[in-house]
Amino acid sequence: MFKTAFGRQFFASVVSVVALSSAAQADDVFKVGISAGLTGYAATVDRAWSDGVQTAVDTLNAKGGIMGRKLEVVVEDNRSNPQEAVTVYRKMVSSDEVNLFASGCVSAGNAAAAPMVAKAEIPMILCSILPKDAAWAFTTLPPAGFEIEKRFEYLRDKTDIRKVGVLHDPTPYALLQKDVAQKVAATYGIEVVSVEAYKQDDADLSVQLSKMQAAGAGAVMKIGLGGTTLTAAKNLKQLGSPMLLLTSLEDLAVFKPVAEVLGDKFFFVASPSQVYEVYPDGGLKTAIGEFLEPWRAKFGDRDPNWASRGWDSIMLAAKAIEAGQSFEGSAIRDNLEKITGFQGTTGSYDMSAEKHQGISTNPFVVAQIIEGKVRIAQ
Amino acid sequence: MNPAATSSSLPEVAQPVLDVRSLSASYGHVEALRSVDISVGRGELVAVLGPNGAGKSTLLRAIMGLIPNHGEVLFQGNALTRRKPGAAATKGVVLVPEGRGIFGPMTVLENLELGAYSVGRDKKEVERRLTSVFGLFPRLKERFKQTAGSMSGGEQQMVAVGRAMMADPKVLLLDEPSLGLAPRVTGEILDTLGALSQSGLPVILVEQKAPLALQLACRAYLLSLGRIVATINPREVKSHDELAQYYFA
Amino acid sequence: MTSSPSTTLPEARSAVQTTRLPLATAAVWAVSAAIVGYALIFGGYAATIISFALIYAVFVSGLNVFMGLTAQVSFGQSAFAAIGGYSSAVLTTTYAWPPLAGMSAGLVFSLLAAWAIGFPTLRLKGHYLAMATLAIGLITYEIAVEWESVTQGYLGISGIPPLGIGPFEAVSDRQILVVLSVVVLVIAFAVKRIQHSRLGRSFAAVAGSEEAAATLGINVARTKLVSFLLAAGLASISGSLFVHVVGYVSPEVFGLHMVILAFSMVYIGGLGTVAGPLIGALIVSILPEVFRGMKDSQDLAYGIALILILIYAPKGIAGVAGAFDARRAA
Numbered sequence: 007m008f009k010t011a012f013g014r015q016f017f018a019s020v021v022s023v024v025a026l027s028s029a030a031q032a033d034d035v036f037k038v039g040i041s042a043g044l045t046g047y048a049a050t051v052d053r054a055w056s057d058g059v060q061t062a063v064d065t066l067n068a069k070g071g072i073m074g075r076k077l078e079v080v081v082e083d084n085r086s087n088p089q090e091a092v093t094v095y096r097k098m099v100s101s102d103e104v105n106l107f108a109s110g111c112v113s114a115g116n117a118a119a120a121p122m123v124a125k126a127e128i129p130m131i132l133c134s135i136l137p138k139d140a141a142w143a144f145t146t147l148p149p150a151g152f153e154i155e156k157r158f159e160y161l162r163d164k165t166d167i168r169k170v171g172v173l174h175d176p177t178p179y180a181l182l183q184k185d186v187a188q189k190v191a192a193t194y195g196i197e198v199v200s201v202e203a204y205k206q207d208d209a210d211l212s213v214q215l216s217k218m219q220a221a222g223a224g225a226v227m228k229i230g231l232g233g234t235t236l237t238a239a240k241n242l243k244q245l246g247s248p249m250l251l252l253t254s255l256e257d258l259a260v261f262k263p264v265a266e267v268l269g270d271k272f273f274f275v276a277s278p279s280q281v282y283e284v285y286p287d288g289g290l291k292t293a294i295g296e297f298l299e300p301w302r303a304k305f306g307d308r309d310p311n312w313a314s315r316g317w318d319s320i321m322l323a324a325k326a327i328e329a330g331q332s333f334e335g336s337a338i339r340d341n342l343e344k345i346t347g348f349q350g351t352t353g354s355y356d357m358s359a360e361k362h363q364g365i366s367t368n369p370f371v372v373a374q375i376i377e378g379k380v381r382i383a384q
Numbered sequence: 385m386n387p388a389a390t391s392s393s394l395p396e397v398a399q400p401v402l403d404v405r406s407l408s409a410s411y412g413h414v415e416a417l418r419s420v421d422i423s424v425g426r427g428e429l430v431a432v433l434g435p436n437g438a439g440k441s442t443l444l445r446a447i448m449g450l451i452p453n454h455g456e457v458l459f460q461g462n463a464l465t466r467r468k469p470g471a472a473a474t475k476g477v478v479l480v481p482e483g484r485g486i487f488g489p490m491t492v493l494e495n496l497e498l499g500a501y502s503v504g505r506d507k508k509e510v511e512r513r514l515t516s517v518f519g520l521f522p523r524l525k526e527r528f529k530q531t532a533g534s535m536s537g538g539e540q541q542m543v544a545v546g547r548a549m550m551a552d553p554k555v556l557l558l559d560e561p562s563l564g565l566a567p568r569v570t571g572e573i574l575d576t577l578g579a580l581s582q583s584g585l586p587v588i589l590v591e592q593k594a595p596l597a598l599q600l601a602c603r604a605y606l607l608s609l610g611r612i613v614a615t616i617n618p619r620e621v622k623s624h625d626e627l628a629q630y631y632f633a
Numbered sequence: 634m635t636s637s638p639s640t641t642l643p644e645a646r647s648a649v650q651t652t653r654l655p656l657a658t659a660a661v662w663a664v665s666a667a668i669v670g671y672a673l674i675f676g677g678y679a680a681t682i683i684s685f686a687l688i689y690a691v692f693v694s695g696l697n698v699f700m701g702l703t704a705q706v707s708f709g710q711s712a713f714a715a716i717g718g719y720s721s722a723v724l725t726t727t728y729a730w731p732p733l734a735g736m737s738a739g740l741v742f743s744l745l746a747a748w749a750i751g752f753p754t755l756r757l758k759g760h761y762l763a764m765a766t767l768a769i770g771l772i773t774y775e776i777a778v779e780w781e782s783v784t785q786g787y788l789g790i791s792g793i794p795p796l797g798i799g800p801f802e803a804v805s806d807r808q809i810l811v812v813l814s815v816v817v818l819v820i821a822f823a824v825k826r827i828q829h830s831r832l833g834r835s836f837a838a839v840a841g842s843e844e845a846a847a848t849l850g851i852n853v854a855r856t857k858l859v860s861f862l863l864a865a866g867l868a869s870i871s872g873s874l875f876v877h878v879v880g881y882v883s884p885e886v887f888g889l890h891m892v893i894l895a896f897s898m899v900y901i902g903g904l905g906t907v908a909g910p911l912i913g914a915l916i917v918s919i920l921p922e923v924f925r926g927m928k929d930s931q932d933l934a935y936g937i938a939l940i941l942i943l944i945y946a947p948k949g950i951a952g953v954a955g956a957f958d959a960r961r962a963a
Contacts, residue, residue, distance in 0.1 A: 082925075087890065088789070088883050089875075093681055097925070100677030114789050114883035121791070121880050138791040176778055178788040450847055473850035485845030490837060498838050502850040505831070551849065 035078040036071070036333055038063060038320065039104030039128075041094050041119065043112045046086025047206065050257055051231070051312050052110035055133045056081050057305065058297075058316025059108045065300050072324050075333065080104055084115045091115025092122070099126045105333060108319040109133065111312070113178050116143070127335040129342060131319040133312065135178055136362055142335075144322070144342050144362045146315040146352060150182035151190065152368045153275045157227055157252045158187075158194035160273070160372040160383060167225045167250065171200040171218030173211070173238065175230035183229045183254070199223050206232050212241040218249065225250040235260060239267040252372070257309045258380065265375035273383055276373035279310040279351055284382055290369060294351045314351035322348065322355060322364070400425045400458075401586045402447075402477065402555045407455035409446040416442040418610045419455070424555065424588050429581035431597035431618075432590045434607035440590040441482050443607065444557045448472045448479050459555070474502045476554030480561060484544035488533025492524055495532050495543050499550025510550075517546040520576060538569030545573065555586045562593055574600060656961070657954035661908045668915050673810050680806035686918035687813035688874045692891075693898045693910035694820050695867025701905030702828060703860040704840035708892055709766030710868045712773035713743040715887035717869030722790040722882045723783055732796055736873040740866055747865030748858070755857040762861075770892065777884035789883030796877040809878055816874070817911055820867065825907045827863075836860055901942055903949025912950045916942070 040059055042052035056079075063077045071077055080102045082094035091112060098104045099122065107123060107130035109116055116130070120137035123130055132145045161167050172187050174180045184201065191198045200221040202214035211234065218226060226249050228238055235253050242251060252273045253261075258280055265272050278285050279294045294310075297317045301310055325348060326341035327333060345364065348355040355364030372383045400423035409417040417439050424430045432440050446453040449464075449472050457464045457472075464472055473479070487495055496517060500510045518525035521542040527535065532543050541561055548556060558577070562570040570593075578600045581587045591597035598604060598618040606614040672683035692714060699705050720739030724730040730738070750769055754762040777784050784790065796803040796812055803812045827833045835856045838846035843853050876882040894917060902913020917939075924934040946953040 083931075085890075087885050087888075088881065089685065089879070089886055092879055093678075093685065093922075096681035097678040097922075100681075114787060114881075114885055117789055117791050118879055118881040118883070135788075176786055178786065181781070181786065181788075445844075448848060450844060473848055479848040481842075481845055481848055485842045485848065487838060487841035487845070490841070494834070494837075498834050498849055501831070501835065501838075547849070 035076050036106070036327075037102060037104040038077055038079050038323075039095075039098035039102060039107045040079060040081040040109055041084045041091050041098070041107065041112070041115060042081055042110035043086030043115070044081070044083035046084075046112075048086040048110060048112050051133070052086075052112065054257070054309065054312040055110045055316040058301070058310075058313030059320055060316075061297070061300050061304065061313065062317040062320035066320065066324060072327050073331070073333075077320075084110075084112055086112050086115070088112070088114040088118040092118050095119035095123060099123065099128065104128065105335065106323055106338065107131070108316065108323070113137075127339075129323075129335055129339040131322055131342070133315060133319075135182070140362050142339055144357065144364065146318050146322070146350070146355075146365070147179075147363060148353065148365045148369070149363060150179065151186040152365075152370055153229075153254050154183055154187045154227070155190060155194075156275055156368060156370045156372055157273075158191065158196055160252075161196060161225060162194045164384070165224075165250075168195060169197050169199045169222050170225045170227050171202065171215075171221065171223035171249075172198055173202050173204060173214055173218070173226055173228045173230075175204055175206050175234070177206075177230065180229045180254075187227060187229075204230075204234060206230070206234065208234060209237065210241065211238045212245060215241050215245060215247065215249070219245070219247055223249060225252055228253040230254065231256055232260070236264050236267070239264045239272065242271075243267055255311065255370070257311065259309060261375055262378070265378075270374065270376065273372050273374055275370050276380070276382075277311045277314070277352055278369050278371070279314040281371055281373050281380055281382055282310075284380070285371070289349045290351075290353065293349045297351045310351075318350035318352055318355070321350065401460060402588070403456075403458040404443075404447060405456040405458070407443070407446055407453060407457065409442055409451055409453035411442075411451070416610050417446055417453070420607075420610075420612055422588070422605050422612065424586040426586060427581060427584045428602050429577065429587040429589060429600050431594075431601035431604040432588060432607055433592075433594045433597060433604050433616075436592065438607040439610040440592075440607055441559050442610070444479055444559050444588070444590060447557065448477065473551060476552065477557065478548045478551045478553035478555070479557040480544045480548045480559060482559040482563070484540050486532045486540055486543050486547065488531065490532055491529055492532055492535070492543055493528040495547050496524070496528075496550050499547035500552075502551065513550050513552060517549050520549060520580075521546050536569075537565050538573070541565060541569075541573055545576065549580075553585065555588070556580065557588045557590075559590045560592060561589070562591065562596060570596065655955070655958035657957040658908060658951065661912050661951050661954045665908065665911050665915055668919070669810065669814055673807055676806045680810060682918055682922055683915070684806070684809055684813055684878055685875075686914045687810070687817050687911075688871050688878065689895065689898060689918065690817045690911045690914040691820055691874060692868050692871035693895050693902065693914050694817075694824055695864035695871070696895050696899050697902075697905065697910050698824060698827070698836070698867070699860050699864035700899060701909070702833065702836040702840065703857060705857055705860065706760070706763040707766040707861070707864065708763060709768070709770030709773075710864060710895065711887045711889070711891040712766070712769045713747060713865040713868035714872030714875070714891065715773045715777055715884075716743045716746055716872065718872030718876045718882050718887065719777060719784055719790075720869075721873040722793050722876045725794050725877075726790055726792055727783075731798075732794060732873075732877055733798055736870065736877075739873050740869050743865050743869035744862055747862050751858045751861040751865075755861060756854045762857075770889070774884055774888060777887065784884070787883060787885075789881055790876075791881045793876050793880045793882065795880065796874070813874065813878075816870075821907055821911060828907065832856075832859065897939060899949075901939065901949055903946075903952030903955070906949065906951035906955055908954070909949050909951035916950065 040056050042056045043049055044053055060079050063079050067076050080098055084091035084094050109130055109132050111133040113134040116132050116134050117137040120139055120143055124142040130143045132143060136143050136145050172184055174184045188198050200218040200223055204211055250271050251268055255275045255277060261274055278290055282294050285291050297314050325345060326338050330337040330341040343357050343359050345355055345357045353365040353367055353369035356366045357364045374381050374383045403423040405421050406419040408419055420443060434440050445451045447457055459475060500513055503509050524542055524546055561573055577587055589597055601618050604616040604618055605612050669683055672679040696710055699707055717739035720742050721735040724735035724738055725732055750765055754765045778786055803809045835851045838851055839853055839856050847853050898913035898917045901916055902909030920938050921935050924931045927934050
């Protein structure tokens with residue numbers, strides 16, 4: 007009998023948990039759901055994103071919410087896995103009955119859940135690339151070309167280097183960027199002489215780097231996140247290579263040891279919030295300032311890049327709700343599509359029915375860390 | 385003097401059912417069996433004796449094709465393919481392996497039914513064989529529902545022999561059936577083997593307890609370091625000392 | 634487990650008929666049915682979890698045939714789920730095949746792959762197969778990532794049509810749950826039949842002792858291969874079911890975590906039992922949800938619960954139920 011009692015107990019717990027969570031709503035808070043990879047490969051980015059969303063929600067609530075309605079965040083860990091993502095999305099749709107998703111950077115998870123979320127008519131504003139069926143999805147992600155173009159621009163304007171190697175990992179965003187690099191290089195008078203792939207857990211990249219050097223590359227354009235940037239830097243030093251290293255956007259904490267290895271041969275793409283102090287004055291700087299105040303109050307020196315986009319996702323939603331004077335999912339969706347010239351912390355957003363990836367002007371700069379301080383590269 | 389000379393006084397093997405000629409086998413570089421010749425005919429029970437590590441189990445496993453080997457094994461005059469393990473069994477050469485090899489979690493009945501694996505779906509035939517095995521070992525009939533692993537050592541050995549009999553063997557090979565059994569139980573099982581042999585079934589019995597085996601055997605091969613060093617007529621072995629002489633020759 | 638022997642003496646047969654019903658095992662089925670029934674009635678989030686659990690039950694049933702009935706080890710069954718899943722995904726989207734055709738093609742590909750891996754390795758004793766399967770799981774994952782022109786890499790394939798035959802499609806939660814429940818029941822019934830068939834006996838014999846099995850005339854290598862093919866086939870079907878239910882596939886779905894999850898399910902449910910894969914899949918899928926409210930402690934609580942089950946029910950839930958029934962019957 008022990009066994010069946012066990013079974014009953016499990017069943018009873020499930021019943022109570024599900025029942026509890028469905029009873030907990032029906033009050034009039036506006037619920038924002040986040041499917042985030044709090045654990046797994048996306049953890050750094052998605053934790054920052056979630057905290058950015060939470061910061062925006064807290065800030066809005068302090069001002070009385072949106073149109074007098076308070077906001078509440080429901081965050082679920084998808085373990086950076088698409089199957090888990092479907093489960094947590096479904097939980098937030100059915101049990102928590104969230105009104106909006108502001109989900110993280112696990113592209114596969116967002117893509118897997120997109121049809122179900124669309125069926126529930128809940129708008130989603132994402133950190134990741136857009137799912138194929140993007141009728142209900144919007145993203146704060148800058149177009150794949152921006153990070154590439156800034157680097158080419160820098161090489162063209164400030165150096166004599168005209169041949170580069172592209173080093174990328176196999177993630178969807180990195181692949182998109184690689185394709186852009188090959189396509190647009192010529193318009194900057196630059197030639198991509200070598201394209202090499204690596205994996206996120208590779209412990210040595212010297213083979214790829216040697217090939218690039220042999221092909222005559224004067225700079226390495228690295229596309230992809232994580233510890234491999236430091237690996238590449240160490241390998242370049244071991245090889246005694248004269249090549250410059252230009253990496254994509256990343257948490258500043260990752261870059262500090264890299265700068266110690268390569269010094270002034272190391273460049274990276276930085277978002278405006280990462281170089282706030284040295285960024286030129288203007289609307290963008292003001293917008294970032296509004297975010298950085300509560301962010302720094304709570305998190306101090308922590309990198310603001312992904313968090314600032316999480317913040318943007320909530321501010322975009324607030325704008326759409328106020329414009330339509332409605333909390334209805336379809337109204338939010340329609341009004342998100344009408345947003346133009348919205349000044350966010352990562353750039354200005356222009357949406358339309360055809361364009362759900364809103365950032366349209368390139369906000370990035372190429373930066374360096376010299377003597378421990380982040381600077382815009384000269 | 386070489387004790388092997390006694391072989392001259394042995395009776396001729398009428399028509400061997402199983403005739404093993406220059407069978408060799410090795411484990412890696414270690415030659416475990418070197419050019420062994422033995423044979424068994426209808427109604428005969430032959431014993432293979434020898435100290436630990438002499439190659440007795442290896443001999444049976446080589447005959448069954450369970451280990452790589454070369455040489456010739458003639459079964460009813462035809463060469464037995466020994467490349468595929470299990471091929472010998474389907475022809476009717478059946479081994480009761482060392483340590484019995486019964487399936488502990490299964491019931492006695494399930495173990496016995498597996499013995500008749502090569503019969504296939506002919507339920508009548510399986511039932512006929514069950515009846516005869518239960519006749520041989522009435523105790524198994526009483527306990528057919530019990531899991532084999534929960535039985536005593538002697539009963540487990542009965543299951544092992546019974547399971548082999550379910551295959552309707554043409555030759556029965558046994559690897560140390562007395563291992564770990566009380567003398568009384570051992571006697572019971574050996575008596576059954578004797579009776580089976582009397583009824584015409586050729587039996588090859590590998591044993592370390594030589595005196596027991598010699599009581600039953602019509603002929604005994606003495607194996608040492610992988611070779612047959614003597615063929616003995618049990619009726620001519622008069623004392624323990626004489627047997628010891630073979631062991632240490 | 635008590636089992637009515639297929640051939641017994643007349644006296645023996647009457648003895649078998651007087652044994653009492655296996656109540657505890659029936660209770661395991663009843664609990665499983667209640668959990669699925671709950672999801673059917675209330676739908677929502679529970680429906681998603683139970684759907685995934687049922688898909689896993691199919692996968693774990695295959696693993697159970699290979700590991701439980703035949704006592705072999707494979708760490709790479711996720712490879713066959715991936716082959717099935719990607720075949721279904723690619724054939725139904727890029728080539729617009731109907732789901733059942735895609736699923737069948739995936740099954741054929743999986744069986745061919747399983748044969749190619751199993752045929753050489755299953756003749757060897759020891760852990761060659763386990764190592765080979767571990768490798769094949771990783772290789773398949775890499776192929777899914779790298780073969781972008783077909784699999785679209787990490788981006789994944791979306792827009793996969795729902796399960797269906799002709800004009801009938803399983804779109805709603807309830808339809809999906811019903812289809813999956815039927816599939817799981819059919820498979821459980823088939824496993825039960827296999828267990829008591831000649832093939833099942835040869836699996837058990839190989840599980841008991843390969844050498845003893847060989848001495849009985851059982852072709853050990855072929856028996857292991859058949860078991861491996863059955864496991865691969867069920868894994869392939871589960872992969873296809875997954876992509877049709879979710880409508881999306883990407884490599885991470887068939888990663889190492891799938892193998893770890895399936896191992897937990899097969900041990901929690903009860904290795905070598907018929908009801909084990911289902912109850913194991915249900916429990917292992919539900920437990921994390923029960924503890925979801927605990928946020929950061931969720932994994933810890935889930936881990937403790939698994940360990941407690943394995944301490945108090947080392948043979949798994951269905952294993953304990955079977956032993957309980959056997960004791961009552963004795």
